[in-house]
Amino acid sequence: MNARSDVAHVVVVGHGMVGHRFVEALTARDDGGRFKVTVLSAEARPAYDRVALSSFFDGADEAALRLPPLDRSRVDLRLGVSARSLDPARQVVITSDGESLPYDELVLATGSYPFVPPVPGHDAPGCFVYRTLDDLEAIRTAAAGTTRPAGVVIGGGLLGLEAANALRLLGLAPHVVELAPHLMAVQVDEGGGALLARLVTGLGVTPHCGSATVRVVTDADTGRAAGVELADGTQVNAEIVVFAAGVRPRDQLARAAGLALGPRGGVAVDESCRSLGDSHIWAVGEVAALDGQVFGLVAPGYAMAETAVDRLLGGAATFPGADRSTKLKLLGVDVASFGDAHGRTPGALSVVLNDPVRQAYGKLVVSDDARTLLGGILVGDASRYALLRPLVGSPLPADPAALLAPEGADGTVGAGGGLAALPDSAQICSCNAVTKGTLLAAIGDGSASDVPGLKACTRAGTGCGSCMPTLKQLLAAAGVAQSKALCEHFPVSRTELFEIVAVTGIRTFSELATSHGRGRGCDICKPAVASILASLHTADHILDGERGALQDTNDRHLANMQRNGTYSVVPRIPGGEITPAKLRVIAEVAEEFGLYTKITGGQRIDLFGARLEELPAIWRRLTDAGFESGHAYGKALRTVKSCVGSTWCRYGVQDSVGLAIELELRYRGLRSPHKLKGGVSGCARECAEARAKDFGIIATEAGWNLYVGGNGGFRPRHAELLVSDVSTRELIAILDRFLMLYIRTADRLQRTAAWIEAMDGGVSHLRDVIVGDSLGICASLEEAMAGHIANYRDEWRAVLNDPERLAKFASFVNAPDLPDPAISFTVERDQRVPAPARPLLPLEPR
Amino acid sequence: MKVIEVARASSVTAIPLAALSPEQGAAVLLRDGTQAAVFLLHDGSVHALGNIDPFYGAPVMCHGIVGDRSGVPTVASPLGKQVFCLRTGRCLDSPDVALPVFRVAVRDGVIRLSTPGNAREIAMGT
Numbered sequence: 001m002n003a004r005s006d007v008a009h010v011v012v013v014g015h016g017m018v019g020h021r022f023v024e025a026l027t028a029r030d031d032g033g034r035f036k037v038t039v040l041s042a043e044a045r046p047a048y049d050r051v052a053l054s055s056f057f058d059g060a061d062e063a064a065l066r067l068p069p070l071d072r073s074r075v076d077l078r079l080g081v082s083a084r085s086l087d088p089a090r091q092v093v094i095t096s097d098g099e100s101l102p103y104d105e106l107v108l109a110t111g112s113y114p115f116v117p118p119v120p121g122h123d124a125p126g127c128f129v130y131r132t133l134d135d136l137e138a139i140r141t142a143a144a145g146t147t148r149p150a151g152v153v154i155g156g157g158l159l160g161l162e163a164a165n166a167l168r169l170l171g172l173a174p175h176v177v178e179l180a181p182h183l184m185a186v187q188v189d190e191g192g193g194a195l196l197a198r199l200v201t202g203l204g205v206t207p208h209c210g211s212a213t214v215r216v217v218t219d220a221d222t223g224r225a226a227g228v229e230l231a232d233g234t235q236v237n238a239e240i241v242v243f244a245a246g247v248r249p250r251d252q253l254a255r256a257a258g259l260a261l262g263p264r265g266g267v268a269v270d271e272s273c274r275s276l277g278d279s280h281i282w283a284v285g286e287v288a289a290l291d292g293q294v295f296g297l298v299a300p301g302y303a304m305a306e307t308a309v310d311r312l313l314g315g316a317a318t319f320p321g322a323d324r325s326t327k328l329k330l331l332g333v334d335v336a337s338f339g340d341a342h343g344r345t346p347g348a349l350s351v352v353l354n355d356p357v358r359q360a361y362g363k364l365v366v367s368d369d370a371r372t373l374l375g376g377i378l379v380g381d382a383s384r385y386a387l388l389r390p391l392v393g394s395p396l397p398a399d400p401a402a403l404l405a406p407e408g409a410d411g412t413v414g415a416g417g418g419l420a421a422l423p424d425s426a427q428i429c430s431c432n433a434v435t436k437g438t439l440l441a442a443i444g445d446g447s448a449s450d451v452p453g454l455k456a457c458t459r460a461g462t463g464c465g466s467c468m469p470t471l472k473q474l475l476a477a478a479g480v481a482q483s484k485a486l487c488e489h490f491p492v493s494r495t496e497l498f499e500i501v502a503v504t505g506i507r508t509f510s511e512l513a514t515s516h517g518r519g520r521g522c523d524i525c526k527p528a529v530a531s532i533l534a535s536l537h538t539a540d541h542i543l544d545g546e547r548g549a550l551q552d553t554n555d556r557h558l559a560n561m562q563r564n565g566t567y568s569v570v571p572r573i574p575g576g577e578i579t580p581a582k583l584r585v586i587a588e589v590a591e592e593f594g595l596y597t598k599i600t601g602g603q604r605i606d607l608f609g610a611r612l613e614e615l616p617a618i619w620r621r622l623t624d625a626g627f628e629s630g631h632a633y634g635k636a637l638r639t640v641k642s643c644v645g646s647t648w649c650r651y652g653v654q655d656s657v658g659l660a661i662e663l664e665l666r667y668r669g670l671r672s673p674h675k676l677k678g679g680v681s682g683c684a685r686e687c688a689e690a691r692a693k694d695f696g697i698i699a700t701e702a703g704w705n706l707y708v709g710g711n712g713g714f715r716p717r718h719a720e721l722l723v724s725d726v727s728t729r730e731l732i733a734i735l736d737r738f739l740m741l742y743i744r745t746a747d748r749l750q751r752t753a754a755w756i757e758a759m760d761g762g763v764s765h766l767r768d769v770i771v772g773d774s775l776g777i778c779a780s781l782e783e784a785m786a787g788h789i790a791n792y793r794d795e796w797r798a799v800l801n802d803p804e805r806l807a808k809f810a811s812f813v814n815a816p817d818l819p820d821p822a823i824s825f826t827v828e829r830d831q832r833v834p835a836p837a838r839p840l841l842p843l844e845p846r
Numbered sequence: 847m848k849v850i851e852v853a854r855a856s857s858v859t860a861i862p863l864a865a866l867s868p869e870q871g872a873a874v875l876l877r878d879g880t881q882a883a884v885f886l887l888h889d890g891s892v893h894a895l896g897n898i899d900p901f902y903g904a905p906v907m908c909h910g911i912v913g914d915r916s917g918v919p920t921v922a923s924p925l926g927k928q929v930f931c932l933r934t935g936r937c938l939d940s941p942d943v944a945l946p947v948f949r950v951a952v953r954d955g956v957i958r959l960s961t962p963g964n965a966r967e968i969a970m971g972t
């Protein structure tokens with residue numbers, strides 16, 4: 001036992017979707033470092049999106065399916081190592097390596113295994129299951145080698161139809177064998193199944209419903225699968241047979257250890273997800289059985305993971321069970337099933353609308369008095385699902401037939417079945433159990449005025465994201481018109497304005513205001529346009545021509561204006577590293593000009609109290625000594641903070657100072673929607689506080705972990721992990737893209753954290769775009785950054801060499817070098833500070 | 847009603863129009879020691895207000911962003927961002943605050959500034 005008594009060791013068995021979510025939630029919420037985590041993963045690769053598994057045949061590779069990496073500095077993830085047995089009495093797991101792993105808490109997240117009916121030949125070469133990436137790779141390899149045109153799928157449920165589609169994409173003609181009288185018998189009824197069969201037949205799939213598979217026919221010479229024989233004597237010749245006949249909970253470990261199981265298998269748990277009978281063993285996901293039921297969908301699994309984490313941290317969350325409502329697109333066909341879809345409630349009535357012309361089937365199940373909606377089935381067109389599903393258990397807002405009728409041309413639902421008709425008790429976000437009433441209250445009392453706001457205060461939309469369109473509709477319906485207008489002068493958002501300027505090539509505010517706005521601008525749109533022009537035309541100087549008039553207070557004189565009208569001077573000190581000789585220059589300049597000197601929070605030195613007309617002389621001294629502008633005044637890269645790293649520190653594993661300097665020099669001068677800060681730490685102790693930065697990098701043994709979207713300030717946020725263990729070269733490429741995408745698409749004065757939060761899909765969408773290149777824009781983002789780097793020049797030096805720019809640093813047009821008599825100082829702790837302000841009016845409330 | 851700043855002695859100060867660039871203010875020191883923030887607008891008109899930000903007491907109004915609010919020409923304080931009307935000196939965000947407005951005459955490329963035109967108005971509290 002090496003666990004310290006105050007740090008509990010959690011062992012997670014299974015790194016599938018739910019095990020992954022469990023570890024993510026635990027590491028995110030366990031701020032105090034109370035737990036250390038070991039994950040055993042039977043699969044040799046880290047967790048991936050099993051729900052989207054079939055997209056593997058649609059071009060997605062393993063990288064695209066991979067779930068966000070775990071924080072390897074806090075989690076010991078053992079790939080390819082499985083749990084062989086458990087010893088609950090000693091609290092030990094025996095691994096496939098033969099190691100005895102002690103645990104304080106054990107989490108079983110072993111999922112399910114595919115059920116293969118024991119027909120003769122089921123294990124012949126050429127027979128496959130459909131559960132893991134390995135399975136799919138094997139199917140792909142076999143499909144490439146087969147000479148037969150057909151493939152067979154045993155099982156006509158959700159999984160079987162996905163497998164059929166996979167075979168189709170591999171160029172085979174799929175036959176689907178289903179024991180039940182119609183396809184997807186769990187989700188839909190006969191009428192829906194009939195339409196489904198028609199629709200998939202049109203796509204080249206041949207269903208054989210009500211048919212049992214007698215055996216897999218094997219080739220007498222090779223022993224390989226050659227086809228299947230059905231109970232009615234039909235034989236389908238095929239060399240590829242995929243079993244998709246259902247799954248069973250993978251509960252063997254628990255069974256062997258004598259833990260309580262559900263009647264149909266699965267580790268029996270209570271509503272806290274703790275196993276019945278052993279309070280240190282938990283089960284989550286498809287392997288867990290609550291009240292005898294297992295849940296074969298990912299959302300209930302996630303809810304269980306969150307529940308178990310909350311309990312481990314001392315909370316009281318419960319997993320109440322989940323309903324099995326589903327909406328999917330199979331082979332391009334919409335199928336949805338919700339509530340009591342099969343009308344099993346005593347006395348239930350059903351209303352069916354079968355529309356062969358629209359190829360749509362709909363059924364609503366209602367209570368015996370036809371007042372309450374109990375459930376329903378939609379095939380062919382499931383657009384009504386988002387509205388109908390929340391109505392389950394509520395009084396019907398309209399005649400059931402009207403609720404099934406086609407949508408109006410404007411996309412509104414006919415006959416009062418719209419969002420407005422939902423009762424306040426209707427659940428809009430089922431992942432987080434948020435009702436319409438809660439959402440309306442948040443909108444009504446002003447605590448949320450947009451989707452990110454609703455997410456933040458109600459948690460709606462933070463799960464699967466499927467309720468997001470409804471959230472938007474609710475906001476719109478509540479009249480919270482989400483004006484994107486930048487200000488009274490431009491009717492568009494900053495993002496749109498950026499596009500306009502990029503596409504039209506407009507280079508002046510006047511031209512932009514004439515063509516796309518009105519009036520002469522204000523202190524909102526002018527700095528925004530200045531920033532866009534600076535980001536797009538990196539070779540131009542920000543003070544030249546009309547652009548000088550657009551700059552905000554600090555940019556206007558390349559220095560931060562202080563409360564008494566003087567300015568501060570912040571030379572760049574990349575990564576915080578500075579020679580004594582340079583320190584001496586700063587000291588000399590400060591003494592000569594009488595400047596108040598302070599170490600900033602950004603690992604550099606700020607010199608305060610410079611008068612406007614002194615700035616050029618101060619900067620001449622600094623640039624002569626090799627200093628450059630630190631852009632403390634700009635919405636631009638500020639600093640990349642470093643820790644001392646492997647050069648000196650006994651714990652350091654990489655050269656954090658070297659990387660911080662490289663990054664600060666690479667991105668210096670980069671203008672952005674808001675300021676940008678970075679940090680680099682040499683090991684997981686994180687002395688540079690990198691995760692409090694817009695981009696934070698933490699060294700690992702293998703390379704770097706990159707975190708994005710952190711900040712201090714008004715709403716502190718920790719950055720989230722984007723990629724782990726990347727090389728310096730990969731890191732820089734990803735950072736280039738990250739920063740450029742931010743510059744192109746963020747709102748005015750929106751820091752990276754808020755930008756990512758407002759993105760549909762958040763950091764995982766961001767990862768798709770800038771790591772997976774899902775939009776195909778990575779190359780152009782990198783190119784834009786290369787342009788910035790090539791054009792970078794120190795903008796202070798560029799002022800000193802140019803009389804016209806220098807002329808802007810005059811105290812008075814008619815007395816350019818006269819110290820402004822309205823500015824005076826006093827002395828405090830041996831340094832000069834502004835004399836107490838004498839505002840011309842009291843600033844206290846009147 | 848608060849009294850803002852009343853120039854005491856009348857005086858005239860001249861500066862070349864060419865010293866100004868459009869929508870970028872400049873400070874002018876008057877003979878009596880007061881200072882004005884002078885603005886050349888896009889339409890060629892010239893406006894001059896007191897240069898001391900009434901909220902901070904700092905001489906910075908000339909560095910504010912020039913623009914318009916519903917067509918009324920304005921300048922925003924670079925410190926607190928309160929917006930002032932360039933014609934009347936009124937603070938549009940705090941209506942009982944105003945800046946002095948200097949009389950401006952432009953002839954032959956020369957701008958002449960004299961005593962704040964609204965000094966009386968301010969002092970009298972209208």
Ligand code: SRM
Binds near residue numbers: 600602
């Ligand atoms: C000088 C300094 C304080 C100090 O004495 O240490 C400082 C001073 C100012 N900060 Fe800061 N901030 C300074 C570090 C920070 C930090 C700490 C850090 O960077 O590690 C933070 C929190 C971290 C962060 O930004 O996420 C910080 C959060 C802010 C914020 C709030 C940002 C937010 O997202 O909520 C503002 C306001 C803003 O930018 O709109 C701000 C704005 C300002 C401004 C620029 C306000 C202004 O426009 O006058 C201050 C004037 C600086 C000047 O005159 O030079 N400063 N400011 C620090 C300069 C760092 C540097 O070397 O460049």
Ligand SMILES: Cc1cc2nc3c(=O)[nH]c(=O)nc-3n(C[C@H](O)[C@H](O)[C@H](O)COP(=O)(O)OP(=O)(O)OC[C@H]3O[C@@H](n4cnc5c(N)ncnc54)[C@H](O)[C@@H]3O)c2cc1C
Binds near residue numbers: 328
């Ligand atoms: C093709 C396909 C499509 C699907 N589509 C949907 C859908 O549209 N919507 C939906 O909600 N759900 C869908 N599902 C179901 C969904 O993927 C599962 O509900 C979800 O993955 C369950 O997560 P889990 O972590 O419980 O199990 P899994 O993701 O199966 O993970 C269990 C992991 O544990 C490992 N393991 C098992 N035993 C051991 C051991 N002894 N030691 C170490 N590791 C072990 C396994 O190798 C596996 O990696 C689909 C599933 C498939 C296969």
Ligand code: SF4
Binds near residue numbers: 643649652683687
């Ligand atoms: S983060 Fe690690 S390497 Fe850097 S100073 Fe701290 S302990 Fe040392």
Ligand code: FES
Binds near residue numbers: 432460
């Ligand atoms: S329904 Fe899944 S996030 Fe709202």
